[in-house]
Amino acid sequence: MKDKERSIFKDLLPLYHEGLLSKETAEWIEEAAENDEELQKILKMSEAELPKEQIASSVHESQMFKRINRKLSLYQLMFMAISFFLAIRTSLLNESFGFILWYAVLGLAVYLFYRDIKLVILLSFAPIFIWGMGDILAGWDAADGTGFVEHLLYAVFGAFMLAVIHCFFAAAGMMIGWLSLKLKESS
Template identity: 50%
Template sequence: MDKACFIVEDLLPLYSEGLLSVETTKWLEEHLEQCEHCKELAALSKDSIVKEPVESTVDQKKMFKQINRKLSLYQIIFVTLSFIFAIQTSLLNESFGFILSYTILGLITYLFYKDMKMMFLIAFTPIFLWSLGTHIFEFSTGATEGNLGIKEIFFSFQGAILLGFSHLLFAFIGSLIGLLILKLKERG
């Protein structure tokens, strides 16, 4: 192999892609007519490489089942924490600790799900259900004067919505902080 063969070897990928100048292409083709070794290399470079399929050693169904199980566990933890926050730090308990608790809940929920709808459900639903249930329970046990009628249920429903939205406001602030954290992290 002479010096020209080494040059041809370097130029073969460009030649097969059609990226050489006209003069270089003429010179290379003349060399290929004279040199059998380089002609064989050129023929090999035109053949496509057969890719063998790679067999996956991971059972995808099993892997997704484990992932879904972990996500379900986290969801149960979030909902449980949300119910605990609803009961312990509710505005009905004359405690303003819910402000910090629900802000943190909104932050963590948004960072985990990256979805405002999930944050809304996890922050609003438990306090709404707990408040509504508490009001109806108080009417049904006689702790509150009056009969349990449509009017009382309607007022209980209104109160539960108001309480839920007041708690949701602070969870929303927490989720906005989470959104800001993600945007700042994205920018670097």
């Protein structure tokens, strides 16, 4: 057999073992191996499985994944802190209507990162509620003639309504995140 045909024979062996050759080409390989002892040896060697050797890796997977997860968590926290800062900075207590956008961004970011509705509600409701309570209670001296209990009830109700308004826009952002995840899953 010529050197060119031997090279073709060797090149076709992987396809032959996978059963990817046409019937005629597979028969040619079998006939060539029958007529040549060297090709028979090559055919038998190619059928034998190679010894599987464990390769020692210098990479510790658990440490690598811990490091990656730590970085991702840090980036998530940084993004969340920026969103939270912008949301609080533009809240209704600062007499700004930019809170509508930033609380939607806060709700979207929290939901996309943690996929937890309770966390979205907590992060959008609790800080504004506490801030609103403090702000209204700090103005008690300006509330002419109201008693402490009456002013406290007014503070609770006012802070609650303020927090609900902010929470509503965070929930709108959360719904955008939920819908985008559902669209991504369906496609």
